[in-house]
Amino acid sequence: MTAGIAALTLGYVLSQFYRAFLAVLAPDLTADLGISAADLSRASGIWFLVFAAMQIPVGWALDRIGPRRTASVLLGLAGGGGAALMATAQSGTQIEIAMGLIGAGCAPVLMASYYIFARVFSAAVFATLAGALIGVGSLGNIAASLPLSWAAEALGWRGAMWGLAGLTVATALACLVLVRDPERAEDGAKGSVLDLLRIPAIWAILPMMLVNYAPSAGLRGLWAGPYVADVYGPGFVGAVTLTMGLAMIVGNFAYGPLDRVFGTRKWVVLTGNVLGALTCAALWLVPAPGLIMATAALALIGALGASFPMLMAHGRAFFPPHLVGRGVTLMNLFGIGGVGVMQFATGPLFNGAGGGLAGYQALFGVFAVVLLLGCAAYVFAPDKVD
Numbered sequence: 046m047t048a049g050i051a052a053l054t055l056g057y058v059l060s061q062f063y064r065a066f067l068a069v070l071a072p073d074l075t076a077d078l079g080i081s082a083a084d085l086s087r088a089s090g091i092w093f094l095v096f097a098a099m100q101i102p103v104g105w106a107l108d109r110i111g112p113r114r115t116a117s118v119l120l121g122l123a124g125g126g127g128a129a130l131m132a133t134a135q136s137g138t139q140i141e142i143a144m145g146l147i148g149a150g151c152a153p154v155l156m157a158s159y160y161i162f163a164r165v166f167s168a169a170v171f172a173t174l175a176g177a178l179i180g181v182g183s184l185g186n187i188a189a190s191l192p193l194s195w196a197a198e199a200l201g202w203r204g205a206m207w208g209l210a211g212l213t214v215a216t217a218l219a220c221l222v223l224v225r226d227p228e229r230a231e232d233g234a235k236g237s238v239l240d241l242l243r244i245p246a247i248w249a250i251l252p253m254m255l256v257n258y259a260p261s262a263g264l265r266g267l268w269a270g271p272y273v274a275d276v277y278g279p280g281f282v283g284a285v286t287l288t289m290g291l292a293m294i295v296g297n298f299a300y301g302p303l304d305r306v307f308g309t310r311k312w313v314v315l316t317g318n319v320l321g322a323l324t325c326a327a328l329w330l331v332p333a334p335g336l337i338m339a340t341a342a343l344a345l346i347g348a349l350g351a352s353f354p355m356l357m358a359h360g361r362a363f364f365p366p367h368l369v370g371r372g373v374t375l376m377n378l379f380g381i382g383g384v385g386v387m388q389f390a391t392g393p394l395f396n397g398a399g400g401g402l403a404g405y406q407a408l409f410g411v412f413a414v415v416l417l418l419g420c421a422a423y424v425f426a427p428d429k430v431d
Contacts, residue, residue: 049113049224053158054181055216056120060151061185062193062209063124064092064262064384068270068286069193072279073202080137082271086392088141089267092148093385097378099152101238104374108367111226112157121217124150125210132206150213155182156374157224163361163369164227169430171361172310175354176301183297186265186290191283241364241372249426250360254376255383256419257318260325260412261350262384263391265289269343272405277336285340292344296351303355304430310359311428314352315420321349322416329410332402346412353380362429387415 067074067085074080080088099119106115127146134140155178162174196205241247264272265286273285300317304310324345328334334342357376364372391408398407 049220050158050161052216052219052223053112053116053154054178056116056151056154056220057158057178057182058185058188059120059124059209059213059216060154061182062189063147063151063185064089065186065189065266065286065290066193068265068267069189069282070197070202071267071270072274073197074140077202078134078137078140080140082267083392083396084137086267086388086395088137088144090385090388090392091141092144093262093381093388095145095148096152097382097385099149100156100374100378100381103153103156104238104371106153107156107160107370107374108229111229112153112160113221113224113226116153116157116224117217117221119153120150120220121214122150123147125214125217126150128206128210128213132203132210155179156370156377159357159373160370161227163373164366169305172304172355172358173301175357176297176351179351179354180294180297180301183290183294186293187287190287190290194283238371238375241368241375244363246363246427246429247360249422250356251376251379252422253314253318253419253426254356254360254379256415257314257356258350258353258380259383259387260321260416261293261347263387263412264343265293265347266384267388268391268405268408273339276333276402276405277339281336285343288340289343289347293347293351296348297354299348300351300355304358308430309428310355310430311423311426314355314359315423317349317352318416318420318423321346322413322420324349325409325413325416329406329413332406332409356380359426359429
């Protein structure tokens with residue numbers, strides 16, 4: 046399984062890259078195509094919503110035909126094709142279509158890995174493996190900061206996108222060759238998402254899943270770039286987004302083993318997200334605290350917002366073996382879908398608040414509120430570590 050996991054991990058590096066790269070390319074896209082930050086918010090939202098919508102068919106495919114073909118076909122055709130379309134785009138509409146295709150291509154990669162973890166490895170180490178994979182995959186977040194800035198300067202943003210299209214197709218081929226499907230669970234064809242929704246614990250976990258990733262992904266994926274450029278100057282965008290990306294990597298590795306350290310998943314997730322909400326609230330109260338403090342706050346939001354794999358492990362503990370594929374993708378639908386909904390909502394919210402510093406202040410306040418609402422529902426979730 047090692048070579049296959051390595052190939053899927055590279056695919057996840059690309060997935061992380063594609064959800065964050067618009068923050069860096071925003072000035073180039075605005076200059077070349079006249080696309081505003083609010084327009085890019087919609088394009089980013091399309092990536093996340095298409096990604097989320099694909100989770101239901103991806104879950105079915107993982108349980109029925111396995112991770113090898115599911116991941117390789119979608120990543121190669123939709124992901125590579127979307128990157129190529131973006132490299133030739135001449136309008137905002139084409140950017141949106143390209144982002145939708147890329148979202149569909151990236152949709153199965155992480156879940157294919159999680160499916161293998163859940164079917165092959167002990168449930169006790171699921172959170173650690175899941176967090177480690179996201180931590181390594183978050184190198185894509187790093188690549189979508191200063192390295193992308195350098196590539197765009199050297200090759201132009203279109204040349205950089207052509208390179209990414211080629212890398213995406215090559216990674217898909219590696220998945221096709223190297224990934225090995227686990228043995229199917231007995232009676233794997235039986236059951237559906239409706240069976241999962243009959244599990245009472247899921248109803249307290251899903252609201253937290255819906256919002257936990259939205260602030261860190263929304264800020265790192267788009268709004269951190271315009272915020273830093275408008276408030277502190279465009280020359281600082283690469284460094285600040287790089288710092289936030291590094292913090293997200295640290296957060297993923299840090300969260301992973303904490304369930305075994307403290308003997309709880311619920312309270313690890315709840316503590317981290319309450320602290321994340323308080324950090325967002327601090328930026329709402331003081332939206333321009335100075336470059337160093339703003340960078341530190343964004344980094345903290347990124348690190349604390351890395352509870353995604355711990356939440357995934359919490360939910361996975363309640364899933365029967367033959368529904369693991371559909372279970373993890375159902376949770377991913379909520380996790381990524383929440384980001385997509387917020388990306389669609391934040392563009393109009395930003396404009397409605399008058400744009401500029403007032404607009405960013407409104408965004409920080411909304412992120413704080415939605416996190417606290419998710420925490421309030423999650424309080425009622427039963428804890429389970431096995």
